[in-house]
Amino acid sequence: MAFPLPMLLAAYEALNDTEDEEVSSGFDEFDDESLFSLFHLTRPCLMFIADSIRARMHYVSPKYPNLSVDALVMVTLNYYAHGISSASLLTRLGLTHTHCPAIISLVSGTISGMTEKFVTFPETEEAKATVASNVKTLCGIPDVLGILASPHFRVRVSPYDKEDYRTFFSPLGYTAVVSQLICDSDGNILCVEKCEVGSTSEHEMWASSARGKDVEEGLCGPYWFIAGKGYLQSKHVLTSVTDPASDSEVRFNDAHAKILGIMWATLSCLMRRFKVLLQLGFAKESCLDQKANIIRACCVLHNIAKKFSVPSLPVGSEPVYPGKQHSGTLEVSNEALSAREALINRVFSAPVSASDK
16 A cells, blocks of 8 residues: 555655754755656655655766756656756756656666655555455445556657557557556555556456556455456456346446546556656557656656645546456357356445445
8 A cells, every 4th residue: 555644754754853964955946846847746846756766866867967866856747747847947057958868767667666665566465455445445345455547658759660560559540658657546646556558358467467466366355446347347356247138237348437437546646646657658569668657657656746745637528438348259258257246246235325435
């Protein structure tokens, strides 16, 4: 699970107790409104992020010996927030756009390395029970450990190179990479895994992922993961009923849609705050790790922003693209279908009364 704010603040105080090479912060030159405009984050959140990165970045690239870690962080977070680098910020830092790729790559790798600390899956029975209880309170489905999705993130391809990058094309006709995320009912990201070309189906993502293998082998316990129709119903992946034939199945589908909507709201929030996710640059199979670093870094920053109660950006027109669905030729086991049917009969066989809500 994502760490609670008191634990984050304790870590922050520990960082401040260590010897710090920089007495003042580069963020002090900006007022709060300017900071939010440039980075889509608040001052306390930015300070925590910068100090966390500083603790892990034991050196500054020799290409930029006069740049502080704060400056490197500013360049990167500004790029994440807007998908382009602010010319006014670069001028203020004495940089040009040619400096940005190396800086962004360096800082993205550092933040991505913080994933295990800030994007945490519930491992203890108490943590699992808490996640499941919160989901049940929201939608009525018991024993759910997370919400699963494989969103697409657009990438560019030159018109002259389309044939060479055919595997990047999604079923909707655009080029993308796809990653696999799990979140809880509060929109905290619990797991971010893999980065594949856009033609990879959601089912393939799950079946080949480390988390998916652990779950299907029963290593995470008798829990469900809510998923859309791109995934196959299994003993642990819970999809909606395609053609509901009873009131109980309709009620189940309504509950399923309610909790699945949390994932799409989380992804929408993520993409509004970090517009770089709307366009991750040019497609190169050799650069999937670089795309993965940015996706993981944004997930880390999303969780930290939530713990610092950073306001969401206004809802805009940023689309959230689902992953590729499976072909429909894959068969679902009778055991998996029976498990879903038993859940529906046990929990949704009778209408929920007003007193039970």
